Amino acid sequence: MSRYKIAVLPGDGIGPEVVTEAVLLLEEIGKQYNHQFDFKYGKIGGVAVDEVGTPLPGETIELCKSSDAVLLGAVGGPKWDNEPPVRKPETGLLGIRKALQLYANLRPVTLFSSLIHSSPLKREVVLDTDILIVRELTGGIYFGTPRERRVGENGVEVVDTLFYTEKEMERIIRKGFELAQGRKKKLTSVDKANVLESSRLWREVANRIAVDYPDVELSHMLVDNAAMQLIRNPRQFDVIVTENMFGDILSDEASMLTGSLGMLPSASLGVSGPGLYEPIHGSAPDIAGKQVANPLATILSTALLLRHSLGLEEEANLVEQAVDKALEQGYRTQDIGSEWERVLCTSQMGEAVRSYLKATIKN
Template sequence: MKLAIFPGDGVGPEVTAQARRVLERIDLPGLTIFEGDVGAAAFRRQGHPLPAETIAMAQAADAVLFGAVGDPECDRLERSLRPEQAILGLRQELGLFANLRPASVFAGLEDLSALRPEIARSIDLLIVRELGGDVYFGAKGIDKRADGEREGWDRMAYSEHEVRRIAHVAFRAASGRNRRLTSVDKANVLETSQLWREVMIEVAGEYPDVALDHLYVDNAAMQLVRAPGQFDVIVTGNLFGDILSDQASACVGSIGLLPSAALGERQTAHGTFGLYEPIHGSAPDIAGTGKANPLAAILSAAMLVRHSFSRESEAARIERAVAGTLAAGLRGADLGGHDGTQAVGDAVLARL
């Protein structure tokens, strides 16, 4: 099993170090780990946020564990050289189009949610976000109009093929959960969303055991805070998924608890190739202080073990160790406590 780890910027190296300790502790025979540069760290050392050797390393691996990218000192660089291009570029180079973002409330952490505890404890959902299309990858620019004013524009587009393949991922995920799928769009305004909805309805015919409903994105955002327990699996486009998954983190209580997986169609000898990362950013304000919560990175490692290494029992062990750590009262700063990155990692390892 070949694993590439790209720690990146800010707190990325700190949290991925703890996830690596967990992966090395569990029983994964033949695991080989190698590390590469991404983001601002790669730009400073190699002149580009996503060097060719990093891409080659990812392509040779069975899975990628990603830390975080982003550095305020790089904000004035041209867009192609900014740290964030590393993750966008990797998704594109590796053909990763399906982002899985689970969100559920750990027992005892209900009071940390922005919602009332009795509402927060009902959250147990999965957001399936399309990663390869939408405005993030469409043509864009800033032009000067005839009247001299500047005008920014971004092209939002989805092909039928792109919608159909993410639909299958979402329906399969719902089939393995509670068999309810909510498709989120803006079909009353956007032609892109009209196509999205039509294709979702067509694909639904292949999954008679899954109940499909539709919500406009503004209503979905409202329902996510009003009655989040109604959701099982949510499937949506790149832009809407980016926003709703971050909103879900506030409902859960901390962005430091949420993992994610980015999957494509490539199969390896061990499972589905994927890139795994916590959904939080590089948090440069706390980098190097030892305060970062490593649990999202550790839970991302659990998803990696499940999907890319096909080791369900080991993945479940990691998740139980995280739940046990939280149940024992260990809390990082993001959870209102004082336990540092290393202490939290030690506690998870002790429970393994």
Template sequence: MTHAPLIAILPGDGIGPEVTAQARRVLEALGLGLAFEEAPVGGAAYRAAGHPLPPETLSLARRADAILFGAVGDPDFDGLERALRPEQAILGLRKSLALFANLRPARLFPGLEDASALRPEIARAIDLVIVRELTGDVYFGDKGRGITHTGLREGHDLMRYDEVEVARIARVGFETAMKRKRRLVSVDKANVLETSQLWREIVEEVARDFPEVELAHMYVDNAAMQLVRAPQNFDVIVTGNLFGDILSDQASMCVGSIGMLPSASLDQHGKGLYEPIHGSAPDIAGAGKANPCAAILSAAMMLRHSFGMSEPADRIERAVAAVLAQGKRTADLGGDCATGAMGDAIVAAL
């Protein structure tokens, strides 16, 4: 890369601007020569330009080497047609940029055992990655509303995957497992869904290229139970869009707070969109209560996956761990540390 890496910052709605501001501070403090450019997205973009993903924002996302995303969602726009709602911005970015692979690590930082919904001895052992497919499934399948022949209102959403879509996300799952403990659990609902039967067949085929990885299959309802019963048994989970959305949020509460979980959404070439998974939280927007750790950890993932900068990524993660070890906590973790104060402490810890 001959030019300064360009990071598109898309703060979005609610607490998105607050947490991305802290993540940018941390990146700037590292002195890596990164360039930043900001654009509106979600409800903020609808207010400014009449669309949640304006052409200028999409153009910036395409030009950038990586994207740091805040959150979208604004109850003021719940009455809009689906295509104009803030949440369509993130779906549009995933589809337009072919961001098909979502990596969501979940591990408990020392000192946060009491914040977990699980017993401390169980929570302490959590260290896993959920690999979620992002551009298929019911989120992008045919959908609609209608009236039955008896006059009842009905809705439908089509769950669909083809073999190429399954194979490429399965490969990401196996490759991730190869860098960790070489254990992969594929989660589906093959006892009920035809889509999941295809999923399982293709995962088995891809597994032949990774004989070093121990592969297991698990139904999604059992996986949800095992995540709270024995989460230490998981290392890497690969699953579809819908199941991955649910399981990754469940994993966040196992490690203490949804405010602690980062994510990366990657294309086939390493370009990615990085975002905290916590959403826009409009009820606390502007109150200084948001936890910026997930956004800051997302920035660390960006350095590692899109730019190959492992050492500064490690520094960020160590700084977050050090601040938590000092006992600093935002409201979601039972403390009273403000968003900016948490950012100050992490910058200082660098």
């Protein structure tokens, strides 16, 4: 029997609801494949602020560091909007990424054929969309200093600093090339080299590294053009690699190609140690506790967890196939459903996926 320790951080809003379905799915995988998953729960985000006064307790950091992988729900909500920066839930998320030295965020954007009507774009535009966005996670304007608000001669002044090292750029761009080698061998590097000095260095580094990957076609695209091209012709992309803020924005835009944020998983990986897996949607406090949240992004995140942290490729593929099968059979949550389809609550959708998973194994 293989044994794995999984740190579970449900977080805020709908986080606990969708994480519950992911845990139940992993338990079913364990039964079917003779794996033992030991789930250890920790606090992060707003719930941690309320209970212990900080969005990232030291106990949570230690739990994650001692685990094989981390499963996260969501953090944040308007309840904590007026908290000082050190107590904001999002500070906890940034903090755990830093503590685990997670530098590469992988966001697959795959349109399931049965959901093509859910996309706001035309069928002929989004059909066969399959993109992997690789986002740098530890540098850029989100982490640069100085960062301050001050009063000057013309009133309030603010400063945010975009800071990157060549080493940080090289690490994430190389990851992009490696991932492209396992796909269609096409890498698009997104920057703003016509304006930003950081982007000019980014492009130089990408061109230099490209020599080491002659089998991968490298192209460059300015971020404003990339935002347009994602909507105009998403099928032109295979792997996109970009810096922190650009990746944050483009991946949320790309989510609408699939019809809902509730369909997109993510993986955050470091050089070593546990990866962190989470849906890219927020905490959605307006629907928290109502059992209407879509758990599929979190369930698909468990597939990434199985694949990237535990090396269980067969099990990961099985999870993705079970999600595909449930969707093919018309099962939906309210964010991707219509009046003529079977709209399920959160737990019912989780059960549907588990049922197809078991059926696939038996066959």
